[in-house]
Structures are given as structure tokens and as C-alpha cells.
Amino acid sequence: MWLVDLLVAVGVFLYNLPTIATSAPHLTYGSGDYAALVVLSLVMCAIYILRRRSPLAVLVAMLALACAQLLFGAPIIMADIIVLFAVYTVATRYVWPVSLPAALVVVGWLLVAIVPNLGDDFIDVGQLGVLIVVTLWVWTWGTLVRIRRQYMDGLRERAEQAERQRETNARIAVAEERARIAREIHDIVSHSLSVVVLMSDGAAAKVDSEPERAKSAMLTARDTGRTALTDMRRMLGVLRDDEPGSHAPQPxxxxxxxxxxxxxxxxxxxxxxxxxxxxxxxxxxxxxxxxxxxxxxxxxxxxxxxxxxxxxxxxxxxxxxxxxxxxxxxxxxxxxxxxxxxxxxxxxxxxxxxxxxxxxxxxxxxxxxxxxxxxxxxxxx
Structure with a gap:
């Protein structure tokens, strides 16, 4: 962006050079006043490059240089156009209680510089009014740009907050799902193992005296274990979608x-x-x-x-x-x-x-x- 500012500054300065002599009737090429105005316009255009870093300080410096022009008999020169760019920058960076007084100071400078010279065929009242309106319009434009930037920043911030909220909700959902799986596994394991242990104890006690009952108990223990394995596969299938039985219906x-x-x-x-x-x-x-x-x-x-x-x-x-x-x-x-x-x-x-x-x-x-x-x-x- 500094390259664009440099091109603007160079363009304004070069456009200003051939018009300096017409800014005041007594000015002539090569005179001391002419040389002083050239230097002032050069400095004014040069500091424009710093407007993004210190917009308010740049505007104050430009106004000081513009006031110095009065000492050399030039109420206003073409290089003063760059002051409007500085007003725009201030309006885009600062809230209106700061930027509006800055714009009004520029309007005050225009009145002080031009009103005493209205009768010298230099500039008329209509042109002065246009300059004031343009200054206020530039301030309004910059203020609208600032408001839109703040609005877009707000949208981005809300979008980031929404994204963070979605991530938080996702983490909460994962934690809740893990807690649910833990409860399911607890229920499956505690119930099934207790049945298997009881049936195994009963089978061990009856294997000699009542082999048929012992066999039936062991078959029940086997079926209970298989059912528990199926339920476990279904629960673990939540973590691995390709696990067999992961889509089996819940009891x-x-x-x-x-x-x-x-x-x-x-x-x-x-x-x-x-x-x-x-x-x-x-x-x-x-x-x-x-x-x-x-x-x-x-x-x-x-x-x-x-x-x-x-x-x-x-x-x-x-x-x-x-x-x-x-x-x-x-x-x-x-x-x-x-x-x-x-x-x-x-x-x-x-x-x-x-x-x-x-x-x-x-x-x-x-x-x-x-x-x-x-x-x-x-x-x-």
C-alpha cells in the first residue's frame, strides 16, 4: 500500500509545480517565495506517505505547512489537495468526536486563507463553498468507510465466536458421548459378567451330580457372553464405523x-x-x-x-x-x-x-x- 501512497504523493507534487506561480499574482519563477512554496509542497507531499502510520499527526503537519504558505503570499496551492486525503484517512481511523473537529479545523483554515483574498480575483465565494462541501464530503466518506470496516470486523468476530462455540459444543458432545458409552459398557459388563460368574459357579457345583443342569448352565453362560460381546461391538462401533454389529439395534x-x-x-x-x-x-x-x-x-x-x-x-x-x-x-x-x-x-x-x-x-x-x-x-x- 505504501507504493500507492508514493504514487499519489508524486502525482500531486508534479501536478502542483506548474501551477504554483498562478497561486499569487506576485510570484515569479525562480524567486525566493516560489522556491519556498516548492519546498513546502514537497514536504507536504512527502509526509503523506506516513498517513497510515500516524494519520492525525500527518494532518496536523500538513495544516502547519499550509498555514506557512500564507507567509509567502499564496493562500492556497494545488498541493493542498493532499490535505483532503489526510482528512479521509483520519476519518477512517478515528471516531467522529476526533475526526469531525479535525475536518472542521481544515474548513477553518480554508476560511482564514481564502476569505481575505476574495476580492483579488483569486477565488470566489462559490468556489470557496465547493471546497468546504468537498472537505465535509471527504470526511463523511471516510466515516462511512470506518463504520463499514467496524461492521465487517464485527461480523468476522461473531463468525469466529460462532466457530469457537461450535468447537466447544463438539467437544462437549464428544465428552457426553464418551460418558454415555462408559455407562453402556458398565451396564453390559457388570450384568453379563455377574450372570456368567453365577452360571459358572452353578455348573461347577453340579457337573458331577447333575451334568445336564451343569451343561445347561454353561450354555446359558456362553449365550450371555456372546450377547455381551455383540453389545460391546455395537458400543465400540460408535468409535469405529466399520466394526461389525455397529449398526445393530439398541435393546x-x-x-x-x-x-x-x-x-x-x-x-x-x-x-x-x-x-x-x-x-x-x-x-x-x-x-x-x-x-x-x-x-x-x-x-x-x-x-x-x-x-x-x-x-x-x-x-x-x-x-x-x-x-x-x-x-x-x-x-x-x-x-x-x-x-x-x-x-x-x-x-x-x-x-x-x-x-x-x-x-x-x-x-x-x-x-x-x-x-x-x-x-x-x-x-x-
Missing amino acids: GTAQLDALVEQSYAAGLPVTLTIEGEATSVPDGIGLTIYRLVQEALTNVRKHAGPNLTRADVRLEYRQDEVEVCITDNGQGPVNDRPDSNGHGLVGMRERVAAHGGTFTAGPRESSGFEITAMLPLEGGS
């Missing part, structure tokens, strides 16, 4: 019968009761219900104690919500049960809260433990 309320049967086969005296008219449950709600029951039954196996005789899973459909309740009559010490700070209960509470539902968990008045969740059907996903 839901339709798989609760199989889940309860699997737990019953593992030795847990559990029953499933469904009340109300089964409505279409959104996939997200169905998965949450399945994982709640799965985690709750896992906790019953781990913490209910040897006196457990009954565990109930109740699913009640209502008009706009579904209630899930898992209870047992275990007699184990309350301190051995998972509390509200347990990892499993925290995961269940987060699942329910994600759908705008309510979750409660705690010991029953008589005996055992109870987990209840209310999930709204409207807006589910």
Missing part, C-alpha cells in the same frame, strides 16, 4: 422378557409385571428402561444377600409417562447396598434426567431395596 422394552428370563435362569427369583396398555415407546426411552432394569438386577444379585426370595420388575404405562419400579426383599445390611453415590445409581439417575424424568432409589420400609423411575413419553427420542 428396548421388547427385550425385557429375555433380560428377566436370563436373570431367572441365573438363579435370581425375579418376575416381570407390565401394567397398562403398552404404547409406542421412543427408542431412547426404551433403551433407558432396559438399562435401568439391567443395572438394578445386577445390583440385586450383588447386594441383596442370601435371604433374597423375591425380586419384582414392574412396568406401568400411563397416558403420557411410563413408570419403572424394581424391588426386592433382600435382608442384607443396608450399608452393603449401593447408595446414591454409587457408580451404577449415578448412571441410572443421569439416564433418567437426560429425558426429563425423576429417579429415586433407597431401602424399603419393610426390607430390601427399591428403585423407581418416571419417564415422560412426550418429547422422548
